[in-house]
Amino acid sequence: MSKKRLTNMTPDELAKETSEFDREFVADTFGKTDEELRPAPSAVETQKPSISYWRYFLSIEGDLEKTTRYVEPVPANYGTYSIEFARILISAGSEVDVVSKALCRKLDPDKWKNAKGNIDAYRRVISRPYRIYDKKVTIPRNRLSFAPWDEWRREANPGWWRAYNEVKHDRQKNYRMANFQNALFSVAGLFILVLYYYHPQKVGKPWPALLGLPDQPLDKYHGAGYKLPVNKMS
16 A cells, blocks of 8 residues: 555545554554554444343243244143253243343442342342333233233242242252243243343344234334333332
């Protein structure tokens, strides 16, 4: 690259066109540092948060959706249990613990910076600003609707959470608790929790394969229009 051409280029053009070797030459010639020659990150790049929790949830939810080829997602099949439902239940329950802790740190960073909480502690922190117990999840194709965190309104923990712990600690004894209902509700509970973690940012694409929300029109099945119940203090 000629010095004459370099002289006629703007710093942004230099940053885009020159190699690492050329940048060193430009810095020596024109007195600009390598950092000054690099293009500034766009607003999207600097403001867009990680969506790793969303992607992990989609992975688990995708596994649940695959089971509906064999077990129709209706209440009549809630008691069906299997090793696959056990795996999904444990995966979802474990991630609920991870995301709950992350959400608590987001809501109260000073107190939760190094804290090791449990589900009761998570409930007290999360329920203060967010009415997570009011949010329902649907299976649109079956017209099924339920609130996976409903027990939190009574300061109790969901049955699927208890099942997760029972199956995790003694799978042989509690194998029947690894059923479709507990797998479904645990994944739905994770769904709602992740949405609150990203609140007020909206997530959407890709959207879950099986689960939906009551306030989401089926003709716009991408999640853009959902609402989350919150308390006034939030």
